[in-house]
Amino acid sequence: MAVFTHPIVxxxxxxxxxxxxxxxxxxxxxxxxVHLVPGDPxxxxxxxxxxxxxxxxxxxxSGLDRPIVEQFFGYMGSALTGNLGVSFRNGDPVxxxxxxxxxxxxxxxxxxxxxxxxxxxxAGIWSALRQGRISDVIVRITSQFGVSIPDFWLxxxxxxxFATTLGWLPTSGYRPLFDDPAGWLRHIVLPGLTxxxxxxxxxTRYVRSAVLEVASMGYVRTARSKGLTPRVVTxxxxxxxxxxxxxxxxxxxxxxxxxxxxxxxxxxxxxxxxRLVYNAVAARDYPVIQGAVLLIAALFLLINLxxxxxxxxxxxxxxxx
Amino acid sequence: xxxxxxxTTRVASWRLLLRNPxxxxxxxxxxxxxxxxxxATWIAPFGINDVDVASALRPPSGxxxxxxxxxxxxxxxxxxxxxxxxxxxxxxxxxxxxxxxVTVGIVxxxxxxxxxxVFMRVVDVMFxxxxxxxxxxxxxxxxxxxxxxxxxxxxxxTPIFARVARASTxxxxxxxxxxxxxxxxxxxxxxxxxxxxxxxxxxxxxxTSLSLAFAILSEAALSFLGLGIQPxxxxxxxxxxxxxxxxxxxxxxxxxxxxxxxxxxxxxNLVGDGLRDVLDPKQRTMIEARSKR
Numbered sequence: 001m002a003v004f005t006h007p008i009v010x011x012x013x014x015x016x017x018x019x020x021x022x023x024x025x026x027x028x029x030x031x032x033x034v035h036l037v038p039g040d041p042x043x044x045x046x047x048x049x050x051x052x053x054x055x056x057x058x059x060x061x062s063g064l065d066r067p068i069v070e071q072f073f074g075y076m077g078s079a080l081t082g083n084l085g086v087s088f089r090n091g092d093p094v095x096x097x098x099x100x101x102x103x104x105x106x107x108x109x110x111x112x113x114x115x116x117x118x119x120x121x122x123a124g125i126w127s128a129l130r131q132g133r134i135s136d137v138i139v140r141i142t143s144q145f146g147v148s149i150p151d152f153w154l155x156x157x158x159x160x161x162f163a164t165t166l167g168w169l170p171t172s173g174y175r176p177l178f179d180d181p182a183g184w185l186r187h188i189v190l191p192g193l194t195x196x197x198x199x200x201x202x203x204t205r206y207v208r209s210a211v212l213e214v215a216s217m218g219y220v221r222t223a224r225s226k227g228l229t230p231r232v233v234t235x236x237x238x239x240x241x242x243x244x245x246x247x248x249x250x251x252x253x254x255x256x257x258x259x260x261x262x263x264x265x266x267x268x269x270x271x272x273x274x275r276l277v278y279n280a281v282a283a284r285d286y287p288v289i290q291g292a293v294l295l296i297a298a299l300f301l302l303i304n305l306x307x308x309x310x311x312x313x314x315x316x317x318x319x320x321x
Numbered sequence: 322x323x324x325x326x327x328x329t330t331r332v333a334s335w336r337l338l339l340r341n342p343x344x345x346x347x348x349x350x351x352x353x354x355x356x357x358x359x360x361a362t363w364i365a366p367f368g369i370n371d372v373d374v375a376s377a378l379r380p381p382s383g384x385x386x387x388x389x390x391x392x393x394x395x396x397x398x399x400x401x402x403x404x405x406x407x408x409x410x411x412x413x414x415x416x417x418x419x420x421x422x423v424t425v426g427i428v429x430x431x432x433x434x435x436x437x438x439v440f441m442r443v444v445d446v447m448f449x450x451x452x453x454x455x456x457x458x459x460x461x462x463x464x465x466x467x468x469x470x471x472x473x474x475x476x477x478x479t480p481i482f483a484r485v486a487r488a489s490t491x492x493x494x495x496x497x498x499x500x501x502x503x504x505x506x507x508x509x510x511x512x513x514x515x516x517x518x519x520x521x522x523x524x525x526x527x528x529t530s531l532s533l534a535f536a537i538l539s540e541a542a543l544s545f546l547g548l549g550i551q552p553x554x555x556x557x558x559x560x561x562x563x564x565x566x567x568x569x570x571x572x573x574x575x576x577x578x579x580x581x582x583x584x585x586x587x588x589x590n591l592v593g594d595g596l597r598d599v600l601d602p603k604q605r606t607m608i609e610a611r612s613k614r
Contacts, residue, residue: 025446036462144594148587150538152545153561153579160568160575259451263542267565277454278546281461289461297449 011312019305026297031075033293034286035068045088045284058088062287084291089283094291098273102295104174105265105272108195109257111188113250115196116203121246123200124207125239131212139204146201151260155194155267162190172269191268195261199253206249210242217241244315251307255300337599344595350588354404361405367395369402369555378571388573390563396573399555400581406550407557407585410471411536417475419529422482427517429483430490431509441487444480452477452535453542465548473543474536485528489521496520523600530593534586541582557582 034041042059043050059065062085063074078084084094127139163171169190175183214220215238223237224230262274269275273292280288338344357364367385373393381388387396429440447455459473493499499516543549544558552559557578564574 021442022445022449025442026449029446029450033458033462038463144587144590145583148534148538148583148590150541150545150558150561150579150582150586152542152558153575153582156561156565156568156575157579160572164569256451259454262453262457263545266546277457281457281548284461286461289458293450293454293458296451296454300451301449 008312012309015305015308019301023298023301026294026301027076027079030079030290030294030297031072033290034064037286041284041286042088045286047284061086061091062088079294084294085287087288088285089280089288094287097276097288098291098295101271101273101276103176104270105258105261105274107177107184107188108191108261108265108270108272109254111192112195112199112257112261113254115192116199116253117250119196119200120203120207124204125211125242127204128208128211128215129234139208143201143204146197147205149198149201151194151198152263152267154197155191155264158190158194159267172267174269174271191264191270194264194267195257199257203246203249203253207242207246210245211238213245214238214242244311247314248307248311251303255303258299258303259296334599338595341595341598343591347588347591347595350584351592354408354585354588357401358405358408361401365395365398365401367398369399370394370553371398378567378574380571381573387577388571390560390571390574391567396560396577399560400557400577403550403555403557403560403578404581404585406467406554407537407540407582410467410474410540410550411533414471414474414540415478415529415532415536417471418478418482418532419525421475422479423486423525425479426483426486426488427490427513427521430487431494431513431517437487440483444483447476447480452539456539456543457546457548460543460548465551467550467554470540470543470549474539477539478532478536481532482525482528485524486521489524490517493517493520527593527597527600530589530596534589534593537582537586537589 037044042055042062042064046054046058063071066074082095084098086093087097123139123143127136130136159171162169170187173187175187177184220233220237223233228237258273260274261270261272262278264270265272265274266278273296277289277292277296279285280292371394373389375393376385376389377391377393379385379389379393385395385397387400390396390399425440425444429437450458455477456470456473459476460469463469463472493516499512502512502516540549541556541558541561544556545562547559547562549558550556560578561575564571564578567574
């Protein structure tokens with residue numbers, strides 16, 4: 001059983017256990033959501049469609065007529081087996097709806113993070129290597145601008161320029177990647193840029209400070225003093241080691257994008273999880289809100305877990321800590 | 322001797338802060354924004370809901386500096402009054418987050434043990450929800466409106482302050498002057514208010530400035546979605562939403578409210594950065610990334 005005493009296995013086990021504890025907490029919060037609504041959630045959800053029959057039917061279908069403890073364990077049990085109940089609005093299984101929406105959000109998130117990395121890595125490294133010079137100042141100011149711009153405003157300005165005025169790209173909408181690759185690409189450019197530019201601004205600052213931190217380390221000085229060329233010192237010693245913290249922030253950013261694209265999806269009529277949550281909040285469709293919040297929070301935890309494990313694989317010091 | 326040193330450090334900090342032109346300019350911009358917010362009703366040249374269909378969608382002019390919207394309402398007046406609403410929500414919600422978060426963080430960090438474990442696991446769970454999603458969940462529970470927006474943003478930013486306060490408390494707690502004080506039998510409350518709080522103020526001030534920036538962005542996003550400030554009260558986010566149908570014929574409807582958000586957020590961010598360089602140079606920016614949207 002030597003495998004279980006290996007530090008990396010123990011680290012992963014510990015990290016996994018921690019994620020499970022947080023996931024249970026998330027489940028408690030998500031379950032409580034519908035019970036925290038002041039008044040009767042079924043009544044509120046029905047709104048003008050209220051009739052005593054519809055009320056009773058929806059109440060018993062959603063299990064809200066059962067004792068709360070029974071409801072809680074029932075919800076935990078079915079959530080863990082992938083049953084997230086049915087929509088208040090149209091009776092569709094929530095889990096299925098979420099699965100249908102996931103690819104759109106995932107593709108937007110991935111395209112966004114790729115754009116962000118393509119900008120942030122060169123800009124951050126360049127800025128750090130020229131610390132204090134004019135190009136560093138320009139990069140820092142530009143990234144500060146990107147952090148401060150509201151993403152929905154950026155999206156609308158991009159639509160106004162590239163779609164409405166120049167007519168190069170569609171204003172909104174989505175095409176599935178496998179049905180229509182060219183259409184997918186044309187439709188994802190503007191929302192992808194909106195998500196990517198904002199993320200790039202945040203990540204540039206991390207890449208810059210990560211590179212600066214590594215550059216001040218003793219081994220970089222040693223490498224330089226033993227006569228290695230600046231290029232070798234920069235790329236083999238500095239940038240390579242700086243990529244470890246960059247990996248963490250990339251994971252956090254990807255997770256943040258998945259949960260934060262709501263507004264961008266609304267601007268671009270992108271049929272992802274974000275717009276689903278938005279419509280569900282407007283319609284007070286609690287099972288859908290609960291399911292989407294649970295899925296996004298679980299993805300968030302999963303990405304963080306993966307990042308931590310990768311981190312431990314890449315940097316042995318983490319496992320020992 | 323100690324007081325002289327502390328005084329000298331403080332003066333030096335202020336000098337350092339005032340030597341950074343970016344921070345000074347941002348602080349001046351913020352001062353103007355605060356003035357506009359406080360005096361909004363006197364500054365606004367027109368009523369926010371003065372409909373005048375005859376002069377709808379007019380470009381910026383001497384009479385209407387920011388142009389008019391589809392109902393002929395003055396965009397400048399609406400931006401000014403909406404700025405007031407945004408600032409009010411940001412300040413109140415961040416104050417909520419500071420009070421609750423710092424209390425939780427200090428108690429957790431100072432007491433340690435099971436109190437710390439329980440508080441921090443709760444914070445961990447809250448961190449598992451992306452910011453806007455958590456805010457939307459609060460809106461789903463309480464229904465849209467100004468009070469909900471304040472509560473939603475306040476709840477969302479509470480864990481950040483709890484973490485910053487806890488981390489700082491942990492490092493101050495082991496300082497000799499706190500341990501000495503404990504050994505002398507000083508009461509916990511006295512130690513917390515006289516030793517811990519003053520010594521963790523630096524990182525908290527920095528975090529407050531950055532959180533105000535993000536709170537403005539969050540409020541704008543919620544209002545854009547129609548879940549924040551409700552009409553007829555104007556909000557910067559909703560003005561941008563309404564401008565979507567008119568972007569090509571009336572760019573001013575989208576540009577000015579967005580620019581207002583951008584300038585306010587940028588100013589808070591730059592002041593926060595300037596403060597960090599002086600008050601808390603070692604702080605890692607991890608929390609900052611998390612608190613963005």
